[in-house]
Amino acid sequence: VAIVTDVASVKATVLSELELLGTDLSRYVGSHPMAGREQAGTLSGRSDIFIGRPWVVSANEASSKSAVDQVEALALDLGASLVHLNPVEHDRAVALVSHAPQLISSLMAARLSDSEATDIALAGQGLRDTTRIAASDPRLWIQILSANSHEVAKVVSALKADLDQVLGSLNAVDKAGSLAAIGKLLEKGNLGVSRIPGKHGQRATEYAKVTVMIDDKPGELARLLTEIGEVGINLEDLTLEHATGAAVGLPELFVMPTVADKLVSELTQRGWKIVG
The missing domain is CATH 3.40.50.720 (NAD(P)-binding Rossmann-like Domain)
Known part of the structure; x- marks a missing residue:
């Protein structure tokens, strides 16, 4: 069967x-x-x-x-x-962690479609992170959103309430409590991020960040990672940003706070340029 x-x-x-x-x-x-x-x-x-x-x-x-x-x-x-x-549990969960984020990412990316090119030229990693999944196939997502419309609408409605509150505060920043209201939402965002599972599904950990400037040429990133391994430091996470006006990359190295100073010292001694 x-x-x-x-x-x-x-x-x-x-x-x-x-x-x-x-x-x-x-x-x-x-x-x-x-x-x-x-x-x-x-x-x-x-x-x-x-x-x-x-x-x-x-x-x-x-x-x-x-x-x-x-x-x-x-x-x-x-x-x-x-x-x-x-x-039912599945559809509620994916509306929160997958379907609504896709919609929000696409809506933010849509703001770029008719924006000034000079404005977009200032984009950094934050905008790229926020809009990465907006490159997904719209035809597929129309099907997904229509099939889970009820649960997605709940998340979007809650978000709309928060946006309405932010908009009201921004339009009256001199009003008592306006900035405090925005601050509370930003702090709530900090709390939400801390609840996202971290490495290997474990509780999210606060890492120290060390940013290195490297030449944008073959083998440089591999050489950097090899030398980190040679000094016996475990890399917990890594992001890579490219500078807009120069042929350099900016790998952000995330390590346990207890080994951050050692990493900076070892890399500096080996000739790497630490920029953050």
């Missing part, structure tokens, strides 16, 4: 359609690997895309144990980490 699963971004709608069709739901187990990319097509595929990523197994009440076991085995064989959520 064949076992059926799917990897769609929405689970409740799929299950509802199958129920209306009178399908044998004992053979069906919804699933969703949380490992998509903003690029589509065969050439964008990666063999390691599922490794270490959450794979939601969303069984329904009629799903047989053998069916669930086989879908779980598929996810584990591909190196994913299992997460169990029912369809």
Whole structure:
């Protein structure tokens, strides 16, 4: 007997359609690997895309144990980490952490479409980070947003309330409490960021950041990372920004605070330019 699963971004709608069709739901187990990319097509595929990523197994009440076991085995064989959520829980969660962020990123990027080129030329890593996923396929996202419209609308409505409050404060900055209201929302944002899982899914950790300036030429980044390894310092995270007006890169190295001074000292001695 064949076992059926799917990897769609929405689970409740799929299950509802199958129920209306009178399908044998004992053979069906919804699933969703949380490992998509903003690029589509065969050439964008990666063999390691599922490794270490959450794979939601969303069984329904009629799903047989053998069916669930086989879908779980598929996810584990591909190196994913299992997460169990029912369809309603799944759709609520992805609306918050995936679907609404996609919409917000696209809306911010849309502001750039008719902006002055000289304004956009000032863009740094913050804007790139905020708008990266806006490069996703609009046709795909129309389907996803329509299928999970109810849950996404809840998140967007809450965001709208916050934006209305910010807008009111910005339009009356001299009014008592206006700046404090904005400050509270920014502080709430700090709290929200701290709740995003950190390295290997563990609790987010405060790292020290060391920024190095390197020439934008083959082998420089590899040489830097090799020398960090040679001094016995573990790199917890890494981001790379390119300077707008010079052929240099700015790798931001994140390490445990206890080894930050050692890293700066060792890299300086080896001739690297520390800029932050």
